[in-house]
Amino acid sequence: MPEARTKRAATARAGKADGICFSTRGLTKVYGHGTGAVHALRGVDIELPDGELIVVLGASGSGKSTFLNIIGGLDRATGGEVVFRGRDIGAAGQRELTEFRRRHVGFVFQFYNLMPSLTAWENVALVTEIAENPLKPEDALAMVGLEQRLGHFPGQLSGGEQQRVAIARAVAKQPSVLLCDEPTGALDSPTGVRVLEALKTVNDDLKSTTLIITHNQSVAAMADRVVIFADGRVREVRKNTAKTHPKDISW
């Protein structure tokens, strides 16, 4: 990876005195109202440091996705506060949230959500065209090992390859935050590992704060920090001191 880019990313982060990327206090989310109301989040208090690779675990329905969507500016909390590097994004309007996503956040979902009518290169270019300080699409695709597939349409790629294009697209603008909701959920083990490797490369090279939601316990082994959700709350946060490389993970 080119030296200059890494340095630039690093200095961008150095300004934040406290080094906290996201912090939430009393975060709640209620879907619906009355008797049909679902309390997806029941008061989440957490601080996520900049630059870490964080794995989020928890049973299905425990509120992981809801949490990720709120800190990523896709959804709004019902109560509590969300602070992104000292800025309260809980109170931001639609336009500001769009701007926030555009400048800072890269998303990767279980369903790859690529534009079927654009090639791999063009899917990435879609984002780099509106970013301030993007990578070249071909460099982003090289990071996920797809330098040979630039001209292929999603319809011509395997599931794992499509997901790696999605990652390249998410990271091409050099986001300071990368949010991944079950990125390996639809993939078999060897393919999933390749995707995790790509995520790790991004985290190492760009120093993006990376959240990976997974229901797969073994993925926790590659994390700096593991957050465990249960019943709309954070049940446990644990620092991982013995990080393993994704290629040593399997399921």
Place this chain on the structure above:
Amino acid sequence: MVNGKGMFALLRALDRKLVRDLWGMRMQALAIAFVIAGGVAVHLLAAGMLTSLEETRRAYYDRYLFADVWAPVVRAPNALIAGVRAIDGVQAAESRIRFPALLDMPDMAEPASGEIISLPESGEGAVNRLHLTQGRMPRPDHRDEAVVLQGFADAHGLAPGDSLAVTVYGGRLRLHVVGIALSPEHVYAIAPGQMVPDARLYGVIWMNRRALAQATNRDGAFNEVVVRLSRGANEAAVIAGLDRLLAPYGAPGAYGRRDQLSDSFVASEMDQLRTMGMVIPPIFLLVAAFLVNIVITRIIAVQRAGIGLMKAFGYSDGEVTRHYLKLVAAIGALGLAIGGGLGMWLGRVMAELYMEYFTFPFLVFRADAMDYVAVCAVSGAAVLGGAALAARRAAALNPAQAMTLPPPPDYSRAAGMGITRLRALDQQTRMILRQIIRWPARAGLTMAGIAASVALLIGTLFMMDSIKVLIGDFFGVANRHDVAVTFVEPRPRSAYHSIARLPGVMAAEPFRAAPARLRHGHLEERAAIIGVPADAELSRLIDAAGRAVTPPPGGLVLSDDLAAKLNIRAGDTIQIEITEGRRPALMVPVAAVAPTHVGSGAQMRIEDLNRLLREGPVVSGVNLRVDRDAVDALYARLTAAPGVAGVSLQALAADTLAGMMDENLGAALGIYSLFGALIALGVVYNSIRISYAERQRELASLRVLGFSRGAVSYILLGEVAFLTLLALPLGMAGGTGLAWYMAGAMSSDMFRLPFVIEPSTYGFACAVVLAVTVGSSLLVRRQLDRLDMVSALKTGE
């Protein structure tokens, strides 16, 4: 496991799904229903009016014994009527006296003209009865009692008890109005040679036979026979018999309803309605069929997994097909209901509008049940046909495959993708282009739909342009006189000079008019030969380029419709049989053929015509251009001048026509524009909605990636905007073709619509469609703004 009862419950569930699907797509369903309704309504409107007018006319003519044949003569003894009645095929015949008249109306300065017709001496007569709306018929022994045509009476506030001064045959009569009436001969009360009726300027008076005979030097004689034919009689044979019998009495030739002024106007109006009812509805139904096809295809794509499940549960292919056809049938039924109601209502409104224009004593409003059944069948076939293909594809889905996530569509193999690799394109534009190229059939159909709407707008709205040109040519180039004065009988040239010298006359030209039969081979047409001065300025035939075509010495200029009917070209020789005076028959070379939009004409030099008629330099009348500030005095002098039979006011006719255009035609065209816009709405709205539904995930992804709403809208709406822009020129070309066809189809013996389309008409049609596109876009844009990013991304669809 699935017993009969369970199956029933499942079927009920399927119907519940149907209702829910319909509700979910209610706006789209409504948009399609409106397109169907448009076709149904136009058809029913035209057909309803047509049957109503036809029925009304038939009932009116039957009840009031409207004549089948008219046979004018100069003067024939009363006893001759027995000979007429003896002709084979004549069921009833009446003789009468009929003359042009000047009606002296104190409430206006302009002279009113019209005709005066004798009433039977006893009883109501067996032909052409009057429908009294006020007062009574004159008593047989009261020579000064008269009945006045209702339109004229209304325009002047005449009522029984009023009196009226009339100049007929150069003499003045003072008449006492005792009744107001409608007449089957004057449904469309228009002065000969005019384009539009003007109730104020043209009146009809019926009066005592003896008194009129005396006033017109026709004691013991008549100058017209009206005949009703027996059932199954041959009109041509009767006309030939009449002509043989009446020839010695100066008969210019008998004629049937086809040549009767009022009835031929009514008939040409009906022909136009018939054309409208035939040409326009199929356009709507085709568009509806295509809309149904794309919408159902789309629904099936969305419900792929559900269909797989239904089939896995044991639903047969037939049941699945029927399910989707039922959905379409519901939309079709809605369209039929809306269109049926709208069409019948509009039919009635329009029929009533026509009532003001054609004076029928009553209106028989009839909507033909068979017609409704037929339109139901055709619309049903169109929409179900549109859906059948898509529904069959649904039924053919393999259940196992249908329940798995479909792979992303492959864009790599569509032809023409090459251009979209251009580096200069941004990704959003690339997406739009590829969407179009990947599904060319759909894009093509959308374009065709939009183009159809533009074409329909142009194909109907051009009539305004056409009629403007027609009026401009007729009044501005061909007939530039303000006033036409006609004499009771041909008069010496000095009569022309004395009129030309009247104060207020700025220019004057004499003319000689003689009724004639034109023959070429076995073809024969009746026409008036008009003799005009060599350098005629005020009344002339014009060529396609708008230049005057003046007849050369010895030659004849024919209007193109006559030339076509006689199969004659410039340079050919034509046989003319003059049907007045000594009835000379002559061979005359046709020097030129001139396209005319209104009526027909045959012109030659006045001195040639005089010579052919072996008469001195006599004139039938004078065309005048007048000083508009001095007209009142001039009118007074004209109506008082000896031997003047009629004064027709060309300038006023032009104003009346313009007014009528704005009112009636404006309303009709407004309705057609609305229908055109309806098609555009159906096509554009549906196509955006479908794109939206299909690309919801893509659009949500773009929002997640940080694209603003505007940028996301661009991808969605850019596609339809692009297709609309491509469709506009297509629609303009199609509209030009449709206008060309309509110009021909809507033309009649009376009018030939020139094929003219103003740039503003193209502009207006495009503007309407663009406005509809923008409106539809805004509707969908609202939904885009509410797009739920999270849930759109969660579904695996």
